[in-house]
Amino acid sequence: MKLVDQLPELLRQMEPQIVSWRRHLHQYPELSFQEEKTPAMIADILRELAFDEVRTGVGGRGVVGVLRGSRPGAVVALRADFDALPIQDQKEVEYKSKVPGVMHACGHDAHTSQLLGLASVLAKHREQFAGEIRFLFQHAEEENPGGAIQMVEDGAIEGVDAVFGVHLWSMFPVGNVYISAGPIMANVDDFVITIKGRGGHGALPEQTVDSIVVGSQIVSSLQTIASRNVSPLDHVVVTVGTFHAGDNNNVIADSCRLSGTVRTFLPETRDLAEQRLIEVAKGTAALMGAVAEVEYDRGYPAVINCDKESEIARQAALEAFGEERVLPMKPVMGGEDFSYYLGKVPGAYLFIGAGNPDHNATYPHHHPRFDIDESAMLVASEVLGRTALRYLEQHQS
Template sequence: MEEKRLSDLFPSMVERRRHLHRHPELSFMEKETSAQIAGILRELGIETVVNVGGFGLVANIRGELPGKTVALRADMDALPIQDEKSCEYASLHPGVMHACGHDGHTATLLALAEYYSRGKAKLRGEIRLIFQPAEEVCPGGAKSMIEEGALDGVDVIYGVHLWTPIPVGTVASAPGPLMASTDEFFIDVQGRGGHGGMPHKTVDSVLAASALVLQLQSVVSRSVDPLDPAVVTIGSIQGGTAQNIIADRCRLSGTVRCFREETRELIRERIHTLAISTAEAYGAEAKINYMMGYPSLVNNEGEYRRFMNVAPGVFGLRAELSPKIMPAEDFAYYLQQVPGCFMFVGAGNPDKAAIYPHHHPKFDIDEDAMLHAAGLLAAMAEAYQNEHA
């Protein structure tokens, strides 16, 4: 990995990232973002397939030396959040902003497209660049891109997330499970409505739903091994129209996060059982809509060791073991198909107002992190190719 050549591309990373930040697009709606990326790749003379799994793009750069096929992935969708930053690159689209760093991921991968397209003489094998739509919303874009051939012939895959919870200059990952699976559920409790002064003539759906909220808190505390991380969260409860009317229907919605498939299935079964039995205990009926989302993201242990070996040689980065975290990532689908590693690249810096958590209205990154991310991805790809030469 040639740090000087990458560093020379840093100004264009910043320019492209800020343009994307001004013009964010929501999941499954990344039409203009995709078109812009395709235009840049065409200018670089890179073979590109568009509209893969939606607005996804797959770009292939073949080196002049024999070798394997290494895939690098960036997501490119934004979030339905109003940008509250005061800066010249704030979102121009009301209610939509890049509040998770995907604009930086895309700008990083575009810099690598330029880096590799101008260095084919020294490049072993093939670099496949995957620009993915819709990471933020299930079912996500990774699965559909895989179904349409994005990973065909790929030997290994790497991805990064610019991450403000850790400081710029630090990178982190972990062997095995790193990020949780994510499932969603909606429970409709059907009772029998009536007058608030005559409760004995009704079946109170709000009362039954409230009891169910408390029962669901026992799933993790009493059904899951205490050494096996898991979360069941009730995010909303909606029922009733007035203070003197007993509601005939009440809806709960929530999310489940864990790391083991056995635990995932156990929690799903317990939620079904508790919903039905608790509602029946109050004379009501429960209908459950349970949606399985992204699986747990599981890094290949050998590729994690590669990360720990190469990261300290990239712009002087400090490599750390990351704890498991409960946010989810559909990069997990790629890792179910081929070996690889997902890595966090520190993007937090109080001196540059990069202090807000992901999905916050004032979220921003230290843009130096993009250069670190590009260097890390290039170093991982080069180390893999050299090992298999």
């Protein structure tokens, strides 16, 4: 029997360990660029599995494990992230975070555990495939500039022919697989607008330039980028997430600060949105007698799945779960630094449903009560395993 056909049963045997790893990581989360115990745990497990190579500190805090088959062949990389978020865990479960103000609210604990489970299975059956499977355990996905670009710069995917990754998604029913070629996640840019007016007494507005009024006008005007500057057939989101000004109720603030995010897919739309945001902010402020300073920071590029690799992953999922559970993925405006891997080698990024009301797994990502149906991890492990083995089989030397 081929290894790919043995995967479901082999992974089922690993399920208690995968769940145990996930719950341990959930109890002891670590923030982006502060990960220490998590990568150490990952490296120890890979060494116990007698991986051919285990590199630590890749790009700073990442871990790369190399597993070579019985004979030469292609090189395929599988990626998982392992950082947490600065959110207080509000779930009442036995594996609730024990770190105040920090929790895994996006599923990265599960991403790591399910990839370790697959690594455990493949390490024991390496004689059954040709080529190399490279396991990328990445730090700091949640915080720009992100760990992916650092790992790429540190050689994590040198010599790799294709790269694949998955994201568990609590908004989708558990067990479904979602995959499409083309744009799948957005460009992620951030901005800060500082408005300088002229403060004064709240009873004498004519002597001031009210920075709060100017800021409010800018917030409203920025929405015209989507409604009047970009085609309705294109995608753009401009969100102002913070607005800080003033200290007293009878004082007109002399300055205020806005910050937010811009999400797009097309490069030309990204350029246009940046240009118009700066023009709108500065122009509106000048019109009202104030000055606006704009800091604009380009973050993660869009995740754009490659055609051939997406089809390989889709066929692998179809083999395992059938047409009813393998569905097209509509683009989402969230961001992912998996895009940096795709900027170097072809590949694809998939979504796995992990939501289930019966397991109280209905809250969105980054919510303080976020959780998953843990059975989704086996689905993710199997899809990644089948995809990697299918790719290696199709690209034998």
